[in-house]
Amino acid sequence: MSEEVRCRIAPSPTGEPHVGTAYIALFNLCYARKYKGKFILRIEDTDQSRSTRESEESIYQSLSWLGLNWDEGPDIGGPFGPYRQSERLSIYHEQIKKLLDSGRAYRCFCTPQELDTLRKYQEQNKRPPGYFGKDSKCRHLNETQIKERLDAKIPHVIRMAVPMEEGKISFYDHIRKEEITRRLNEVDDQIILKSDGFPTYHLASVVDDHLMKITHVIRGEEWINSTYKHVLLYSAFGWEPPKFFHLGLLRNPDSNRTKISKRKNPVSLRWFRAAGYLPQALINFLGLMGYSRYRDDMSDEEKKSCEIFSLQTMINDFNETRISPTGPAFDFAKLEDLNFSYLSQFTDDGFYQYLNDRQTYLKTYFGAYNRLFIERYLRPEKDVSFWSSFLFKHALQYKRDDFEKAECDNAKQGAEILKKFKKLLSREIETLHSADEIKDFINKVCGETGATSKQLHMLLRVAVTGSSESLPLYQSMALLGLYRCLVRCDEAASFLGSIRE
RNA sequence: GAUCCCAUCGUCUAGCCUGGUCAGGACACAAGGUUUUCAUCCUUGCAACACGGGUUCAAAUCCCGUUGGGAUCGCCA
Structure with a gap:
């Protein structure tokens, strides 16, 4: 008798709902539906500092908008709930006790500072980074030492205890149709329970996938290097792991082809x-x-x-x-x-x-x-969509005439100014959070770019909005997002660079 | 840097498992046609097996290496 197919999408409710989530959800849903199984939505809100209910809500809305409807989830319930990880804490604690008792996990009292020092030391000595092998101090603590620290109420985390014997760990990837293998001594003792009592992804997903009877885990290939740890956890628990499918990552369409990111493209x-x-x-x-x-x-x-x-x-x-x-x-x-x-x-x-x-x-x-x-700016002939279109185009069509309004000596000079500005902006980009701060920044660095205030402003206006006629520059930049402004400075500079005088 | 993953037109891909077709389609691009401009629409064109070895009568396809790209190395997921 074959068991029911159960697939899941497990987004974390931080920030904007991501197009990659929809991509992975699509394949999970197709698989589940094809085999008349169930498609489950689980909210992975174990990062207390970043998870928000607004973000969770927009995940529901976005997936529903796409027609990617789930059979079980936090909003509609189901037989294996709760489906929000923050509501499953007692379950994780119960499971982790088993690992502690069987010696497959241990308490670690190292502070973030100590770990930082360790990382630097490993880097300097060209040792592989990670908490394992000789560097895993807390793994070798004896009962008395642990009790002392516990009594002193020293904050601690719980790490999985990766077997220290020689050997390899591998799993079958159903998309590559091959075993993927790694040496055991290269897998570090991953933290599975944080000092705030919340599990990390690794523990939570393994426990939940098992208890929710997930049969097929279809996810992005960014998880391949964590899957060894998950397999180890399944075996520590004595559970049968699900089948793994690792999809290729959506890439930015530029020459670098890094995984798609909001810094370069719209992803929400x-x-x-x-x-x-x-x-x-x-x-x-x-x-x-x-x-x-x-x-x-x-x-x-x-x-x-x-x-x-x-x-x-x-x-x-x-x-x-x-x-x-x-x-x-x-x-x-x-x-x-x-x-x-x-x-x-x-x-x-x-x-x-x-x-x-x-x-x-x-x-x-x-x-x-x-x-x-x-x-x-509303005009009968130029409505909202006219003024806001720069936000919704992936690539702008620049025109030479627009840039000429900046009154640079030549196109090459315009390109140089934009390149310099881009460099300056990328240096301080994380410190700028509002239109006002952007305004101050532009005025501050204007001299360094070698441009007059008028030149820089018009160059930026055209580069960012694609037109010499636009909404107020600073607000426009804030709305578009400064990372995409960087990309547009690049594109405008290369447009200007390609102009023959 | 270490480990893991990937590799067919500019882009998405078919073909690969089970070697033998002019390496097929779509988007983009270019040219022509229809149209009241533009767009739509139709026709045509351009364009790829990363490189090097091996196995074989025969390699995009199987094996090895090189190169290139990516991911991971967090008390984020």
């Missing part, structure tokens, strides 16, 4: 919605990443239409053996094309409804702050 699902992307287009697009429905044995008709598909279609013929391990670049042009093709299928009513939904969402996404300065 709320952003995609406010920008006017349709849920069916985004789902379709994500379903094309690392996966293809195209097969050589399809009829010509099927081949032609196989790249445009609904979530239901993807589920119906989903085949996990066709997932590729490569990390795909996020290509906005393709998304744009898909979005248009869905948009053009709309009836008039549907289209107006879409416009309405978009305006409404724009309003809630940016709130009163946005309206405050947009309304001053």
Whole structure:
């Protein structure tokens, strides 16, 4: 008798709901639905300082918007709850006691400072970093020593005790279709319970996946190097591990191809919605990443239409053996094309409804702050979408005429100024939190860039908004996000650099 | 730096497991056509097996190495 397939998406409610979460959720949902199993949403809010209820709420909204509906979760309950990790603390404590008793975990009283020193020492001596081997002081504490420290109420964490014998640890990855192996003595004694009594991801996910009877863990490949630890934990508990699938990471579309990040690209699902992307287009697009429905044995008709598909279609013929391990670049042009093709299928009513939904969402996404300065610029011929379009374009189309309003000696000088500004900004970027601070910063560094105030402001205006006609510069920069401003300075500089005088 | 992962057009990918087709499709781009401009739409074009060894009659496909890229090394997930 085969057991029921159970997959999960387990986001942590910190910050904006991430497009990568939707990507992973999509494949989990497809797998679960294909095998008539369950798709579970679990909230991993074990980081007390960063988790918020607002963020959790926007995860629900964003996934629902995409049609990625879950069968069990904190909001709707289910037979294996609670589904919010902060409400499962007693469960983790109960489980960790077993590990402590069996010697598969131990208390560690090292302070963050001590660990810092250890790290530096390891770095200097070219030793692999981590709390293990000879460096794991607390592992060798005897009963009396532990009791002393406990009685003295010294804060401590609990670490897993990785077996110290020679050997290897490995697990089977169902996407690579291969064993992935590592030497045991390279795996460090990971903290599994923090000093605040909350578990870390490693413990919580293993315990929950087991108790919630998760059968298939489909997640990003960033987890591969932690999976050894998870496998070790399963074996310490005497539990059967689930099957592992590690998907390639979505990449920034630039030449570096690092994993997709808000510093370079929009990644918030709320952003995609406010920008006017349709849920069916985004789902379709994500379903094309690392996966293809195209097969050589399809009829010509099927081949032609196989790249445009609904979530239901993807589920119906989903085949996990066709997932590729490569990390795909996020290509906005393709998304744009898909979005248009869905948009053009709309009836008039549907289209107006879409416009309405978009305006409404724009309003809630940016709130009163946005309206405050947009309304001053309202003109019949240039409405909100005209003034805010710079926020919703992935790449701007620069025009030479706009930059000429900066009255630089030549394009090359403009490029140099932007490059210098970018360098200065990236140095202080973390210290700037508001439009006012950005204003002060720009005025402060203006001289260092070799530009007049007027030159720098106009160059920045065009670089950031794509036009010499825009909303107030400082607010625009704050709204777009300074990291994306850096990217735009680069793009504008290279545009200017390519101009022949 | 150490470890692990990955590698077909600019991008997403099919083909790889089970060696033998002009390496196929989509997006982007370019050209032409339709159209009241633009866009849509139609046609055509451009464009890839990272490199080097091996195995074989035959390698994108199997093996090894090199190079390149990425991820991980947190009391974050």
